[in-house]
Amino acid sequence: MGNTVTKFGVFAADELAGTWEVTTSERCTADEAWAQAARAIDMLGAPEPASAILSCVVPSLAEVWRSALGKLCGTRACVVGPGLKTGIRMRYDDPSEVGSDRVADAVAARETYGAPVVVVDLGTTTNIEVVDESGAFVGGIIAPGVALGARSLTAAAARLPMIELRAPERVIGRSTRSAMQSGVVLGEAARIDGLLDAVMDELGTDAPVVITGDGAAQVAALISHDAAVDETLTLRGLHHIWLRNRR
Known part of the structure; x- marks a missing residue:
């Protein structure tokens, strides 16, 4: 949920x-x-x-x-929460703060793609989850999601309309809608690319990238990093956790 x-x-x-x-x-x-x-x-x-x-x-x-x-x-x-076995070590200041969806993403990504691995989960928020070479969850990034960004623009500026969340044909918009699409959609892709660069630098290695969530295929096509699109990652992570806890 x-x-x-x-x-x-x-x-x-x-x-x-x-x-x-x-x-x-x-x-x-x-x-x-x-x-x-x-x-x-x-x-x-x-x-x-x-x-x-x-x-x-x-x-x-x-x-x-x-x-x-x-x-x-x-x-x-x-x-999913404290007391449930996940099979993944949490190198986080307060593991109880980590959302259950983030835990499921990390579990499924490690099981499917190995370690290290980086997950980009697109939803209400854009989450980046990082699993290091030892297979431990070491943290990540939480930012406003692309749809939330678009709604914020419309809510804060009276003359800005709601837009379809798709990439425009060119970066330099020739209408208000295309300019907003450039800023929101292409801006999100650029932000993800920049954050992934910083994550890889901090990890000290180029880890595989997996994108899941709303519009995953569109974002994967826009970023410069090679990325696998995995729409069912979170659900499979929940299944892995269930397997560890079934009686």
Whole structure:
């Protein structure tokens, strides 16, 4: 569960069988959450799940969704957080501060691409997660996401419209919309490139880069760093963590 979108993934025989997305609701009851999860299962044509694991970055909704998933599966759902085994060492000043989505990204990236590895996760925020050569999570970067940047422009400047988040044909915009697209979309790509350069310098090595989240393919095509696009990285990370904690 992210701030903007909630993603469901159904695994069968340790393989991701399907995914489903809904808009994250700021408020909902456990029954409403159960109905959303049950609909996702139904739309995917999946059998009734036997267990569940939850990553939630909205603290007020974590217990609501844990209850809903417990009702759906008939057993208590795992929630990524303190006390759950992840299999990855946390070299972070306060590991409890690390969002569960960031942990899942780091786990899946290391399992899939080895170490070191750097993840760029595009969502409400743009997160960069860094796993060092020893396979430990050493921290990362949190910045406003591209959609948040576009909304902020429109909200703060009365004459600036909402724009489609796509790259313009040229850097120098010849209309307000294309100028904004250049600043927001190409600016985001340039920022990611610059931050990746700094991360590699600090790591002392060129690590593989993995991009996930909203618009991952578009951003991967715009940056100068070679990057793998992996849309299901976070869900697979949750599955890896579930495997370590199943009873």
